[in-house]
Amino acid sequence: MLLFDDIKLEAIPVGRDLLLLVTGGVAHIGAASTSFPSGEGAEVQTSAVPGHKEHTLSEDFARRAAVALDRTVTVVMGIHYDDLNKEEILSISRHTSELLDRYLRDQRTDGGTKS
Numbered sequence: 001m002l003l004f005d006d007i008k009l010e011a012i013p014v015g016r017d018l019l020l021l022v023t024g025g026v027a028h029i030g031a032a033s034t035s036f037p038s039g040e041g042a043e044v045q046t047s048a049v050p051g052h053k054e055h056t057l058s059e060d061f062a063r064r065a066a067v068a069l070d071r072t073v074t075v076v077m078g079i080h081y082d083d084l085n086k087e088e089i090l091s092i093s094r095h096t097s098e099l100l101d102r103y104l105r106d107q108r109t110d111g112g113t114k115s
Helices: 055-069 086-109
Strands: 007-013 017-025 030-040 043-046 073-080
Touching: 007 086, 017 030, 017 055, 017 086, 030 055, 043 055, 055 086, 073 086
Parallel strands: 017 073
Antiparallel strands: 007 017, 030 043, 030 073
């Protein structure tokens, strides 16, 4: 079973906004989701490359980050490994979610000055 230890989350400040790039395996652009604070929560707009499934994660990640950080966040995601089974796909989902949780936790503990 693969460990998926090459999956990474990179944070790139863009003025007040934030770009989160999540890649692993054969890196590419599979989906991009932008979320911005709106009322009590956040709205999300997504663009996905046909045949790719990253949007199922990028939408949630962008919304979570925008709400937690109170800023516009775009998540660009591209993760590809050949011949994954359902358990491995769930493992990738958990792993990437943990990366986002860790990043958001770090932002709260350092006052949001680190990117």
